Amino acid sequence: MPREITAFSNPLVKRVRSLREKRHRREEGLFLAEGLRILAEAEEVGILPLYLFFAADSAEHPLVRRLVAAVENSGGEAIQTSRDILHKLSGKDNPQTVIGVYRQFDTALSRIDRSAADIWIVAQSLRDPGNLGTILRTGDAVGAGGLILVDDCVDPFSVEAVRATMGALFTQKIAAARWPEFLSWLRSGPGQLVGTSLKATHDYRAPRYETPTFILVGNEAQGLPAEYEAECDLLVKMPMLGRADSLNAAVATSVMAYEVLNQRRPL
Amino acid sequence: MPREITAFSNPLVKRVRSLREKRHRREEGLFLAEGLRILAEAEEVGILPLYLFFAADSAEHPLVRRLVAAVENSGGEAIQTSRDILHKLSGKDNPQTVIGVYRQFDTALSRIDRSAADIWIVAQSLRDPGNLGTILRTGDAVGAGGLILVDDCVDPFSVEAVRATMGALFTQKIAAARWPEFLSWLRSGPGQLVGTSLKATHDYRAPRYETPTFILVGNEAQGLPAEYEAECDLLVKMPMLGRADSLNAAVATSVMAYEVLNQRRPL
Structure with a gap:
């Protein structure tokens, strides 16, 4: 009762x-x-x-x-x-x-089984709870395994973030780590680290992505630090035809994630 | 001074x-x-x-x-x-x-010159200022002409919306209209109205979109009303591999907008 x-x-x-x-x-x-x-x-x-x-x-x-x-x-x-x-x-x-x-779930990186999915999303210093929630929701939609939060990100357990996930917090894995720890874990197994960057020369649709793909997105205002970009296996960019030089972080991640998914599914 | x-x-x-x-x-x-x-x-x-x-x-x-x-x-x-x-x-x-x-800019639909761009975004009862701003920012990036707000949308001139546009408010056109007025304007010239819908059978990458493409996105919680969907020339859906049945509205719009753009640019 x-x-x-x-x-x-x-x-x-x-x-x-x-x-x-x-x-x-x-x-x-x-x-x-x-x-x-x-x-x-x-x-x-x-x-x-x-x-x-x-x-x-x-x-x-x-x-x-x-x-x-x-x-x-x-x-x-x-x-x-x-x-x-x-x-x-x-x-x-x-x-x-x-x-x-x-x-709260255990967010140790060691709990992530990278072989469980073909796509993983990695966010560095993501600050907006709405973006975090939206990215988890997209992760669910593209069949990603989960979201790895690198450095000082917004709390994924905040009321605003949980709300924005629309439930995907419970279906996607979440891990949190500092950059060196993440990098050492990443290199201990298979996986391609793909960063989205204004400095990239590759169009995001040009490469054939390897499995599992780790899509790396940077902070909303700063983007990725140069030394983080240098560790990426691949840097790609989306076409930007207008005056703005960047997309919203959750949008950029989602456009990338759908491209990776699209390459692996028959139309 | x-x-x-x-x-x-x-x-x-x-x-x-x-x-x-x-x-x-x-x-x-x-x-x-x-x-x-x-x-x-x-x-x-x-x-x-x-x-x-x-x-x-x-x-x-x-x-x-x-x-x-x-x-x-x-x-x-x-x-x-x-x-x-x-x-x-x-x-x-x-x-x-x-x-x-x-x-404030004049948001009369009659001020929109549809021939000025190949992509236009149409949002129906969009309520979140962050989504509105993010969509305008994506519009700028994909070379859209602007955003047409249908029915009761959040005020594009609110401080939060303006902030989220990151400046795209000044580079994209904005119009506002009720649905019947929009529809009559739309049908007075060329253009394909494409709605994203859970009920769609077409994958969003399958059709070749016509120019100009009007991408129609519905309210965050309700999606598009059935009678609005019925007026679309085409209903398409994004693959949803997880448990969720929808994407964030700005994400769905952006994934669609990049697909339309990608069809028209050489890789």
């Missing part, structure tokens, strides 16, 4: 609310995901929240009932609450009907 | 600050753009602000001096001010060194 929480002063409400801050997420090793669609997506791949908050007026929704049962069966806790408390937890004016508190 | 404003209570400061709200932007027919890069981009294509605010400590920067001279020559006003006031105007913790107040 779900317990009910109606008091803003409830310690669990305060604790969950604090997960909107990175420091608390890190200390607790937890993160928040909101919305029936994302939570149902997670459940379908076998990932359940430790705590499930749901709006009392949504208790009879079939997906909510299914989630509540699954969470309780797995030893988690389902908590019926008010829209006001969901608003407090999510920080949004129109909160979703469900919010889940999940354990 | 630039005048100097140091008082928060200055009426022009208050007026400019109010342009962060859509209602005031509409009443005044003005909008804000921030940052040397974007303002210099605008100047290069001959668009100057009516008012140019710049930080006193940036007055000797060559680009700032050039902008100040250009604004004053054109009859606009250059105003030297403090970082604190720039912060107040922009709402950002780290404000840019320059903020320009521009006259």
Whole structure:
């Protein structure tokens, strides 16, 4: 039976609310995901929240009932609450009907099995949570294995990033590493590191990409550092016909990722 | 000679600050753009602000001096001010060194000359300013003519949208119309309307696109209404190998736009 929480002063409400801050997420090793669609997506791949908050007026929704049962069966806790408390937890004016508190995934690079997919995306110092989420979503769509975050990237477990993934956070692998560690791991096995760069001479459609392809994208404002570009097996560029000299980072990554995918599928 | 404003209570400061709200932007027919890069981009294509605010400590920067001279020559006003006031105007913790107040462009559909470009992007009920800006930026890159906003889209002159365009707002045409008006304009001349849709049977790389191609993208959450899809000359889809059923709207638009461009350029 779900317990009910109606008091803003409830310690669990305060604790969950604090997960909107990175420091608390890190200390607790937890993160928040909101919305029936994302939570149902997670459940379908076998990932359940430790705590499930749901709006009392949504208790009879079939997906909510299914989630509540699954969470309780797995030893988690389902908590019926008010829209006001969901608003407090999510920080949004129109909160979703469900919010889940999940354990953060292990982001050690050693957990990545590169043979599991033909495409991997590597982002260096990516700062925008929307871009991070959008890239994970594209990764899911192109059949990538996951996203490797190099250097100081935005927290993939931030509420904004999780929201932008639309659920792909639960289906794509995530790893985080500093550049030297990533490079040494990369060179310990097969894989072509392809950077997108303004300095490139190759059009992105010209090379035949090798498997697995590691698509490397740089920081939104700075692009890739020169010494990182120097480590790439290949630098490619997209045609830029206008006045701008760069695309949005998630767009550039996605256009590249679809090209790599297209080379490997029959039309 | 630039005048100097140091008082928060200055009426022009208050007026400019109010342009962060859509209602005031509409009443005044003005909008804000921030940052040397974007303002210099605008100047290069001959668009100057009516008012140019710049930080006193940036007055000797060559680009700032050039902008100040250009604004004053054109009859606009250059105003030297403090970082604190720039912060107040922009709402950002780290404000840019320059903020320009521009006259909104005429967004009448009749101002669009479709023969000016081979690609046009049409967005229906697009709600996210970041997506709108990102799409304009991609439009610039693929040599599109501009963006036609159909139905209730986010304001292209919002501070967030302008920021996300990275200057492409000044190089791409913008129009706004309701669907029936757009459709009647579209059918009054040449052009193929191509929608991206989950219901499509054509892979997006299969058709040879006709010129000009109008790429139609739907609302972030809902996609295109069925009756809008029915009006398309062609519905296409991108392969989706994962669990998600859609891409970010700006990503889908960009992947499509590069495909249309790629069909028309030698590798």
